[in-house]
Amino acid sequence: MLQMNVNSGLGAAPNGAFARTLAQLPEGESGVLDRLDLPDDIARRLMELGFLPGHIIVPARSAPGGEPRVYRVDGSEVALRRETASHLILRPKNL
Amino acid sequence: MSDCHSCAGCAVAEAPPSLQKGARPHVVAIIGPPNSGKSTLFNRLTGLRQKVANFPGVTVEQRVGKARMQQHHDVVLVDLPGVYSLNPRSEDEQVTRDVLAGAMPGIPKPDAVLLILDCTNLGRHLVLAAPILSLKLPTLVILNMADDLKSRGGHVDTAELASELGSPVALISASKGQGVEKVFQFMEGTSGGTTSLTPPRVELPILQDIPRCRQWAHDVGTGAAYRAPAPPIWTRRLDSVFLHPIAGPLIFLLVVAGVFQTIFKGAKPMMDGLQDLIQTSGQWIEHVLPASIFRSLLVDGIWSGVGAVIVFLPQILLLFLFIGILEDSGYLARAALIADRTMAKFGLQGKSFIPLISAYACAVPAIMATRTIENKRDRLATILIAPFMTCSARLPVYTLIIAAFLADRPILGHFFGAQAAALLGLYVLGFVAAVMTAKLLKSSILKSERVPFVLEMPPYRWPTLRSLSLRLIDRSKVFLHRAGTVILLVIVVLWVLENLPVKNGQPPEIADSFAGMIGHAVEPVIKPLGFNWKIGIGLVSSIAAREVIVGTLGTIYGKEGTSESMGLRQALRSDLSPGGAIALLVFFAFAMQCMSTMAVVRRETGGWKWPVLQFSYMTFLAYLCALIANEVVRSGVFS
Helix, strand or coil, rough: CCCCCCCCCCCCCCCCCCCCEEEHCCCCCCCEEEEEEEEEHHHHHHCCCCCCCCCCEEEEEEEECCCCEEEECCEEEECCCHEEEEEEEECCCCC | CCHHCCCCCCCCCCCCCCCCCCCEEEEEECCCCCCCCCCHHHHHCCCCCCEEECCCCCCCCCEEEEEECCCCCEEEECEEEEEEECCCCCCHHHHHHHHHHHCCCCCCCCCCEEEEEEHHHHHHHHHHHHHHHHHCEEEEEEEEHHHHHHHCCCCCCCHHHHHHCCCCEEEEECCCEEEHHHHHHHHHHHHHHCCCCCCCCCCCCCCCHHHHHHHHHHHHHCEEEECCCCCCCCHHHHHCCCHHCCCHHHHHHHHHHHHHHHHHHHHHHHHHHHHHHHHHHHHHHHCCCCCHHHHHHHHHHHHHHHHHCCCHHHHHHHHHHHHHHHHHCCCHHHHHHHHHHHHHHHCCHHHHHHHHHHHCCCCCHHHHHHHHCCCEEEEEEEEHHHHHCCCCHHHHHHHHHHHHHHCCCCCCCCCCEEEHHHHHHHHHHHHHHHHHHHHHHHCCCCCCCCCEEECCCCCCCCCCCHHHHHHHHHHHHHHHHHHHHHHHHHHHHHHHHHCCCCCCCCCCCCCHHHHHHHHHHHHHHHHHCCCCCHHHHHHHCCCCCCCCHHHHHHHCCCCCCCCCHHHHHHHHHHHCCCCHHHHHHHHHCCEEEEECHHHHHHHHCCHHHHHHHHHHHHHHHHHHHHHHHHHHHHHCCCC
């Protein structure tokens, strides 16, 4: 497991009121990626597409039924299934 | 060269041609991330002087073409798969690495590299420049989509970027052809051997560290005064319609229905016309040539056999035109997104949808269309189940048997009778077999939970006539090549089997021919299905193409060999039990009776392993289900 934790210590306390993972982030709101809770090779593949710790991600439209959803990240649009998005951990908002 | 201020290391090509006749060709590799316009540039540079194959032993497509130089010999261009990095995690990245290192058998080490990047997303695409520049090959950094960058208010200083990277930089629009002359100038320079390598001014990052590479790309972009363009407004507007919760799926269904309607109804007049043309010209040849064994081979064998395959060309071309428009416009990615949830239920993904729909016309183009699926296991699963979809070649067989054995009682008024219901049932049967097989494959040998579904959404673009026509020409070449080689061979062999041994200078009765002998030989095996030796001959002949069985049965029974032939229907009714008829339908629904499909699966999977496995599995399933069908009908469950 590769845990890309750029600012270790800061993203520790999960806040129930805010989206903790990308899958929980509502359409149109933005979140900052903290780490990818995925096996190394998959995390690298997503990082190459722009899902890097510290990058801003905005959920856009989805297929009917809510998934897969398109995410705006690093200048492009990439669709992920909810299952994958739920492993992308966001930084708490108030920090 | 005043117009080419950015070509820092791109010398004027005045040197005499360094390559003599027979010398090693000058090889240039094109590399870029997916959606960077790599194929468009490749097509621009090579036009029709290109061929598609597979890299040896792998499923990765290899496109090699020639670009015509003014002052030097033709340059050999190798189009590499779209990759984001050279870290060899996938087959694509491994192949790219091997080719660039000169380690790919059959392809000489490239003398120069064209690195194509989408300049509307330069920050992310520049990441690939780091591993490419570290190879220390003469490299032209091509910033594509210059027109989009400009119209959306972006900017980049190419001269500054060139001096940072130590490589020439060309700002182009591959689809419009703007700036392509700079690419030619670069290749003239490298084939003249006048390009000197300049080390990059910026230090290259550690390639394994993706966040650092991304930071490096950002810094290089900032150094070149890169200003990212505004978001594509039209893409956002169109997505709000095409991905609308209600309008989106409706448009999707309309598109699918449109594709279906066109490939079946729209192609019909052309297919009928072609059929007539083949028949008339066959009769003309028969009329012109003296009666001989060769005339029989030419007219009854080659002409009608190859004709039976060529007839599908209009349908296949229309299908590829549709897929081409969908893919080039960017809608295919949206369709894949909408279809993904449904396809996921069968263990597949959204990108499998269009190839599977195409398979209703013909499995051959469907299997070629799976190239858009990057995930190798998903692609293989799609290839393996595509031949279960009810293709057009099954229709003549279905029509003949259904019409011969089933009275057309109305079920839902005039429009939906018993015969239509039977036909629909066969479509459903094929679909169910495909879905079950997909589930089986994805839960066993092709399990791929570790690879997540990732789909990049390209901006919408107008498809260009040039790209569409090149694709059509390429695909029809592949299809006709199949019809012209594999099918021709099978047809000749079948003709020989049906017309030998010669008795008293005359071809034998079909029962006494080699084909008849084979029919008799397989009779014990197919008897439990309710088939006699005549059907056996038909089954053997249909290996060339499914609908060939109709013509063969016509010959055997001495009747007109078409599915409308009343005589043939009558003959079948008296020779085949109802159980055998149902079993025959079931057999054709499942069996992989198609040499073209086998040949294309071999080509696309890079070996015989998968087509042989697929053929065995489908034949086994066909036999088993036909046996069950025959037994059930015979035991009188339905009477």
